Amino acid sequence: MGSPCGAVGVLRSAVSITAYLDYHHLGITTLKETGEESLFAPEGHDYDAYLASHDKPVKAINWNEIPDxxxxxxxxxxxxxxxxxxxxxxxxxxxxxxxxxxxxxxxxxxxxxxxxxxxxxxxxxxxxxxxxxxxxxxxxxxxxxxxxxxxxxxxxxxxxxxxxxxxxxxxxxxxxxxxxxxxxxxxxxxxxxxxxxxxxxxxxxxxxxxxxxxxxxxxxxxxxxxxxxxxxxxxxxxxxxxxxxxxxxxxxxxxxxxxxxxxxxxxxxxxxxxxxxxxxxxxxxxxxxxxxxxxxxxxxxxxxxxxxxxxxxxxxxxxxxxxxxxxxxxxxxxxxxLSPNADENHDFFSGSGSSYVIGRAEETTDEDWAF
The missing domain is CATH 1.10.620.20 (Ribonucleotide Reductase, subunit A)
Structure with missing residues (x-):
């Protein structure tokens, strides 16, 4: 038999999702507008302290700017x-x-x-x-x-x-x-x-x-x-x-x-x-x-x-x-x-095994599909 806490958690999630969709449909985009922040807040998780102590921006990787x-x-x-x-x-x-x-x-x-x-x-x-x-x-x-x-x-x-x-x-x-x-x-x-x-x-x-x-x-x-x-x-x-x-x-x-x-x-x-x-x-x-x-x-x-x-x-x-x-x-x-080529040893530039083949992609035209 499932735990009562688990059942409450599932019910809470279902209610929260339904309520969120209803509010979103009405054009309400912030929780404060609903007066029901507690309904949407993740149970048992307080992220305010984390946000306060991590004031630096989270960065996305940029492969156009590479230090090394x-x-x-x-x-x-x-x-x-x-x-x-x-x-x-x-x-x-x-x-x-x-x-x-x-x-x-x-x-x-x-x-x-x-x-x-x-x-x-x-x-x-x-x-x-x-x-x-x-x-x-x-x-x-x-x-x-x-x-x-x-x-x-x-x-x-x-x-x-x-x-x-x-x-x-x-x-x-x-x-x-x-x-x-x-x-x-x-x-x-x-x-x-x-x-x-x-x-x-x-x-x-x-x-x-x-x-x-x-x-x-x-x-x-x-x-x-x-x-x-x-x-x-x-x-x-x-x-x-x-x-x-x-x-x-x-x-x-x-x-x-x-x-x-x-x-x-x-x-x-x-x-x-x-x-x-x-x-x-x-x-x-x-x-x-x-x-x-x-x-x-x-x-x-x-x-x-x-x-x-x-x-x-x-x-x-x-x-x-x-x-x-x-x-x-x-x-x-x-x-x-160690290598498919008898004169090579394994190193940074070694080739792959001779039995491994990946097909090459080729551009197609409309004529290719005219059966």
Whole structure:
């Protein structure tokens, strides 16, 4: 049975709407003219104090006046890169999926569920946590775009699951993601900084997630693609990698802009924090990688891939890479699989997957419709 208060609220709303329409019909445009302000006032909400304490005008975003051209550059890149997983024919991968061993299928499900978890964090918490510290409305707009695309990425993995796997496999993978200690640890480490009160540290954590932590998972579909397996699934991952590379680049750029405004002492503090956090995440990621890939025999090359991308993340933040070249020599087949073009690596200007097509609009004339 509904609460009496709820019934009164519904009745009040119905009466208010009816009365408002009646008054509006009579040409009465202000509540004071009716003498019934209380009828229309939202119950339990006093906005007068808010209005009194917020005397500055609320501004609309103006894309004709942009303080930082990088915001428009990245906005155009992100919107130009827009894609949806439904347009990639993952069902074409069913024959090669069925040829994978049970362990390969299980690892694929676990890898993608781990990536789903990180995308969920970045879409619902990470990118959103950067909004309060944005310097302009344009920067805010870019962060909201990033948040949306992270949610698209998270849904992409569900599209892959429901196309290739059965319900027990899906349920097992999500249960594993909640029980795996190293996956949960890295998620909570990142969340702890998103929940903190230091905007620059939030950006560091975000870049390390975007440009480093994802890549232990990205290795698997690139490996399979280089062996002509799950090639359309790999196209989705390439689209995700293309987005993540822009996200890491942009957030890293904003970190560097903010860093220049700090004192030398504060800059040193943030650099030390960045490397300390990287080491902590790296140690955890090594254990996570061993847990996932040891039985497949891929672990050592995945570790090299991790170090390669850890250096990329540091570069995005304006720092020199940490790991020497000999420790980051990834299999050439993996690097070439990162892009549809064998001579490209993933970066700010990478292209999209070869199986993703959006139709082009064309002007029509009356003759086009004369059947």
């Amino acid at each position: 051209d990088k915001d428009l550059e990245v906005w155009d890149r992100l919107t130009g890169n827009f894609w949806l997983p439904e347009k990639v024919p993952v069902s074409n991968d069913i024959p090669t999926w069925n040829k994978l061993t049970g362990k390969e299928q299980e690892t694929t499900m676990r890898v993608f569920t781990g990536l789903t978890l990180l995308d969920t964090i970045q879409g619902t918490v990470g990118a959103v946590s950067l909004l309060p510290d944005a310097k302009t409305l344009h920067e805010e707009a870019v962060y909201t775009n990033i948040a949306f695309m992270e949610s698209v990425h998270a849904k992409s993995y569900s599209n892959i699951f429901m196309t290739l796997a059965n319900t027990p496999q899906i349920n097992d993978a999500f249960r594993w993601s909640e029980e795996n200690e190293n996956l949960q640890r890295k998620a909570k480490i990142i969340l702890s900084y998103y929940d903190g009160d230091d905007p620059l540290k939030r950006k560091v954590a975000s870049v390390l997630l975007e440009s480093f932590l994802f890549y232990s998972g990205f290795y698997l579909p690139m490996y399979f693609s280089s062996h002509a397996k799950l090639t359309n699934t790999a196209d989705i991952i390439r689209l995700i990698i293309r987005d993540e590379s822009v996200h890491g680049y942009y957030i890293g750029y904003k970190y560097q802009v903010g860093l220049r405004e700090q004192t030398p002492e504060r800059q040193e503090e943030l650099k030390a924090y960045t490397f300390d956090l990287l080491f902590e995440l790296y140690d955890n990621e090594i254990q996570y990688t061993e847990d996932l890939y040891d039985e497949l025999g891929w672990t050592e090359d995945v570790k090299r891939f991790l170090r390669y991308n850890a250096n990329k993340a540091l570069n995005n933040l304006g720092y020199e890479g940490l790991f020497p070249a000999d420790d980051t020599k990834v299999s050439p087949a993996i690097l070439s699989s």
